[in-house]
Amino acid sequence: MINNLQIHKPVLLNEVIKLINVKPNGTYVDCTAGFGGHSQAIASKLSKQGRLICIDQDQDAVDYLKKLFNNDQRIEVVHDNFANVKSIFKQCNIQKADGVIVDLGVSSLMFDEPTRGFSYHNDGPLDMRMNQKLSTTAADVINKYSQKQLIEIFKKYGEIKDCYSVVNKIISSRLIATITTTKQLVDIIKASVNPKLLHTIKHPARQYFQAIRIYVNDELNILHSFLEVVSQLIALNGTLAIISFHSLEDKIIKDRFNFLTTSHLPKEVPLVETPPFQLITKKPITPTKKEMTINRRSRSAKLRAIKRIHNQEQYV
Numbered sequence: 001m002i003n004n005l006q007i008h009k010p011v012l013l014n015e016v017i018k019l020i021n022v023k024p025n026g027t028y029v030d031c032t033a034g035f036g037g038h039s040q041a042i043a044s045k046l047s048k049q050g051r052l053i054c055i056d057q058d059q060d061a062v063d064y065l066k067k068l069f070n071n072d073q074r075i076e077v078v079h080d081n082f083a084n085v086k087s088i089f090k091q092c093n094i095q096k097a098d099g100v101i102v103d104l105g106v107s108s109l110m111f112d113e114p115t116r117g118f119s120y121h122n123d124g125p126l127d128m129r130m131n132q133k134l135s136t137t138a139a140d141v142i143n144k145y146s147q148k149q150l151i152e153i154f155k156k157y158g159e160i161k162d163c164y165s166v167v168n169k170i171i172s173s174r175l176i177a178t179i180t181t182t183k184q185l186v187d188i189i190k191a192s193v194n195p196k197l198l199h200t201i202k203h204p205a206r207q208y209f210q211a212i213r214i215y216v217n218d219e220l221n222i223l224h225s226f227l228e229v230v231s232q233l234i235a236l237n238g239t240l241a242i243i244s245f246h247s248l249e250d251k252i253i254k255d256r257f258n259f260l261t262t263s264h265l266p267k268e269v270p271l272v273e274t275p276p277f278q279l280i281t282k283k284p285i286t287p288t289k290k291e292m293t294i295n296r297r298s299r300s301a302k303l304r305a306i307k308r309i310h311n312q313e314q315y316v
Contacts, residue, residue, distance in 0.1 A: 020098075025050050027096070031102040042101075056077075126181060
């Protein structure tokens with residue numbers, strides 16, 4: 001179980017709460033509730049008639065949330081992936097939500113727990129599964145995947161143009177001994193990259209670990225699946241707010257939000273079409289300097305949000 005829960009700092013908390021404008025009697029869904037930072041803030045604004053659904057795929061987070069919100073009849077904790085949001089709504093007997101939030105970042109507590117294998121700063125097993133029931137671990141990828149597969153993963157999900165030396169070092173190293181720990185992988189990366197990169201602000205293993213994590217957890221496909229259905233579940237005047245942490249996620253969100261908030265009629269058609277949603281963040285909201293000082297992991301966060309302005313579903 002993850003320790004030191006008191007250090008958890010929800011990213012862009014005030015900004016998220018302001019955007020979703022919590023109604024006391026409303027229904028809200030935190031799709032990546034983690035250790036309850038955003039959820040607690042929402043719950044504090046709900047009346048006895050309000051509802052909050054907290055979703056997380058991580059069993060540690062679910063166990064903690066159940067203790068945190070013990071006996072609170074307004075709140076339901078669901079152990080599932082947010083890609084299954086439509087079936088979760090049905091399970092919880094909800095048709096529409098007044099606000100849906102998603103924080104796509106890996107919990108700081110997950111990063112800080114060495115046994116989960118997410119951190120390139122702490123030694124631990126090469127795991128990186130957000131849901132411990134997933135069959136493929138980071139160790140499986142590093143030890144079993146071909147040169148071509150590894151190059152594709154690092155280029156696609158880590159946006160690393162020149163990863164050949166690292167991949168070749170991984171393959172030669174695993175022939176000698178199985179790579180089982182994060183430290184082993186970090187040492188391989190450090191030994192393979194340009195020495196100048198060892199003295200930059202960003203850790204040379206950062207993008208490699210990001211790529212493996214995204215692949216293992218199928219993060220981008222899950223985000224696509226979620227965005228395809230969630231717009232149907234937002235009530236009139238309800239808000240969908242999403243926090244992303246790297247360009248791959250942000251582009252997917254930006255493109256979908258643009259699709260839902262713009263007309264798709266050809267210019268020559270003499271009709272006025274009102275899109276079902278309105279973009280309420282023309283530019284992504286980013287953390288203040290103060291927040292980035294207090295919580296360094298917030299520095300790459302981007303918050304985008306849309307609001308439903310009518311109930312037509314032609315864009316779904």
